[in-house]
Amino acid sequence: MTRIGFIGLGNMGLPMARNLARAGFAVAGFDLNAEAVAALVAAGGTAAPHAPGAAQGADIVITMLPAGRHVREVVTPALAAATAPSSVFIDCSTIDVATAREVAALLPRPMLDAPVSGGVMGAENATLTFMVGGADAAFAQARPVLAAMGRNIVHCGAAGAGQAAKACNNMLLAISMIGTCEAFLLAEKLGLSHQALFDVASTSSGQCWSLTTYCPVPGPVPTSPANRDYKPGFAAALMRKDLGLAQEAAEAFGAATPLGAMALEMYENFCAEGGDTADFSGIIQALRAAPR
Numbered sequence: 001m002t003r004i005g006f007i008g009l010g011n012m013g014l015p016m017a018r019n020l021a022r023a024g025f026a027v028a029g030f031d032l033n034a035e036a037v038a039a040l041v042a043a044g045g046t047a048a049p050h051a052p053g054a055a056q057g058a059d060i061v062i063t064m065l066p067a068g069r070h071v072r073e074v075v076t077p078a079l080a081a082a083t084a085p086s087s088v089f090i091d092c093s094t095i096d097v098a099t100a101r102e103v104a105a106l107l108p109r110p111m112l113d114a115p116v117s118g119g120v121m122g123a124e125n126a127t128l129t130f131m132v133g134g135a136d137a138a139f140a141q142a143r144p145v146l147a148a149m150g151r152n153i154v155h156c157g158a159a160g161a162g163q164a165a166k167a168c169n170n171m172l173l174a175i176s177m178i179g180t181c182e183a184f185l186l187a188e189k190l191g192l193s194h195q196a197l198f199d200v201a202s203t204s205s206g207q208c209w210s211l212t213t214y215c216p217v218p219g220p221v222p223t224s225p226a227n228r229d230y231k232p233g234f235a236a237a238l239m240r241k242d243l244g245l246a247q248e249a250a251e252a253f254g255a256a257t258p259l260g261a262m263a264l265e266m267y268e269n270f271c272a273e274g275g276d277t278a279d280f281s282g283i284i285q286a287l288r289a290a291p292r
Contacts, residue, residue: 002025002145003059005061007063009033010036010064011120017029019148022044025145026046029048030049055079060088061080063089063093064092066093071099076106077108089110089111090142094115094238097249100133105159110134110135110138110141111159113133131166132155135159175260176208180210180211185284195219226284233279235280236267236271237277238280269286270283
């Protein structure tokens with residue numbers, strides 16, 4: 001049986017680890033939150049007393065941590081020494097490309113950067129998309145484990161490529177969400193119903209995921225956060241973080257991303273005004289209240 005050490009059992013990590021346990025993997029989990037560890041145990045996993053304990057003898061070590069500095073602190077050669085000699089590390093955190101490459105270069109085990117898309121719902125339903133960077137052999141070894149947590153698994157290239165794909169994807173998502181929100185607000189002013197705009201745009205050139213899956217107004221897509229008073233979902237604070245990573249990359253590599261920069265500014269303002277814990281589609285509320 002494949003032994004998995006899972007470090008970081010937060011809103012995303014816990015359901016991902018539970019899905020692994022339910023799929024029959026031997027999962028040892030660690031988190032600073034004892035309640036999260038207990039929830040994993042209830043799903044068939046085991047509790048580790050600390051990060052090295054989770055990695056002890058593991059064939060696969062998965063980390064899902066808040067930021068690059070946490071990955072640097074946790075994913076170290078000392079941690080790798082506790083694992084099985086043929087082990088692979090999978091970092092599912094969303095961090096900057098430079099840190100992903102730096103940690104992979106220092107680790108004496110193969111490491112994949114594999115950030116995810118799909119939010120908490122995708123983590124719970126094992127329908128996540130994994131964007132993976134790293135060596136072919138490590139990807140092949142890790143793929144069955146990733147398949148127990150997600151539906152779409154894309155090998156994007158060498159170390160750091162997964163984080164690069166995540167930054168580009170989420171910048172595009174933020175821009176498309178803002179555009180979708182503006183279209184609905186204009187429709188309101190013009191006397192067009194939400195449903196009418198949805199029926200037209202969802203079947204014509206305005207179609208996008210922000211519209212058809214995550215519609216920012218109540219009604220047209222019953223499962224969207226707009227029908228739950230913008231309870232996340234994918235919190236605006238996380239979108240702000242991802243847009244910041246995209247802009248860091250754009251500056252470092254000399255890419256012109258004016259809409260990405262504008263989206264970051266808008267999400268920074270939305271979060272500063274109390275929207276940080278709302279779903280990122282809730283930015284329509286800030287746009288509705290903005291002076292004309």
